[in-house]
Amino acid sequence: MKPAERNVDVDKSSFLIHTPSAVARRTFLYLLRAGNFCYESGYLLERSSFDSFLVIYVKSGSLDFNLPQGRFHASAGQFALVDCYAKHVYGTDEATEALWVHFDGIMARAYFDFITGKLGNVFSLHNPGYAANRLRQINDMAVSPSGFSEPRMAKCITDVLTEFASESEPGAPARQSRVIEDAIAYIAAHLDEPLTVKELAEHAYLSEYHFIRVFKRETGLTPHAYVIDARLHTAKYLLVNSDATLKRICERCGFSSTSVFGAAFKRAVGSSPLEYRASNRVTEND
Known part of the structure; x- marks a missing residue:
């Protein structure tokens, strides 16, 4: 859906309203609304009550909040957690992009009290990538044409809140491990695409330098080397287990041409793709 609010860029913004099932209401943390909004300078929202809790991730720009707990400023890269059952006001005086999710559930208030008791209503994470990616995943699931599983949606919401709840505890490297797992x-899932380091770093919400450093620490390979290795492993599988042509294997594995594929394969494996297929193919008679 497109927003009808003032000072929201309609062309760049969208959201979805979800009505949870009775099972979700009594069992899970459940989604009510999710969106990605591009706010314009002068945006202001004021509500006396809106039965839900709200998570916002500020991707760029900033948001100012006036809540019962006080006034807060959220800059790019920060999160806000708001109890919308109480009066809440927020807005911005600059162009701002944010991911947001309205949720509720039987444990929602307990999570809210625990998290805000430690971090406040606006906070930074040591590594925001994991929670930011989960919020993006929630939005992607919400707008999927095939719908979504409410238990899986509940898991994503719980993942975000658990990341908030564990922020002050030891274990930052483990959270970075989850970012690399993502x-x-x-x-x-995108092996047939270019997959630049810049794209991967943006997906992880990390700078290129920090992403390369963390990725190599967690995997032992640079992102570029890992991508090449993943392409070659997939190519090996297709060579042995399918009749796909070299051209088709190149397309599926993200190599720009059969010559580039052949050179990379021989350099890594010691034989050409067709020689590898001939020597490793398993036939029914075997």
């Missing part, structure tokens, strides 16, 4: 899953 990056690896993204690589596997």
Whole structure:
């Protein structure tokens, strides 16, 4: 859906309203609304009550909040957690982009009290990538034409809140590991695409330098080397287990041409793709 609010860029913004099932209401944390808004200078929202809790991730720009707990300023890269059952006001005086999710559920208030008791209503995370990616995933699931599973949606919401709840505890490297796990899953799902380091770093909400450093620490390979290795492993599988042509394998594995594929394969494996297929193919008679 497109927003009808003033000072929201309609062309660049969208949201979805979800009516949870009775099972979700009594069992899970459940989604009510989710969106990605581009606010214009002068945006202001004031509500006396809106039965939900709200998570906002400020991707760029900033938001100012006036809540019962006080006044807060959220800059790019920060999160806000708001109890919308109480009066709340927020807005901005500059162009701002934000991901947001309205949720509720039987444990929602307990999460809210625990998190805000430690971090306040606006806070930064040591590594925001994991929670930001989960919010993006929630939005992607919400607008999927095939719908979504409410238990899986509940897991994503819980993942975000758990990341908030554990922020002040030891274990930052483990959270960074999850960011790299997300990056690896993204690589596997987009192997036929260029997959630049810049794109992967943006997906992880990290600078290129920091992403390369963390990725190598967690995997032992640079992102570029990992992508090449993943492409070659997939190519090996297709060579042995399918009749796909070299051209088709190049397309599926993200190599720009059969010559580039052949050179990379021989350099890594020691034989050409067709030689590898001939020597490793398993036939029914075997």
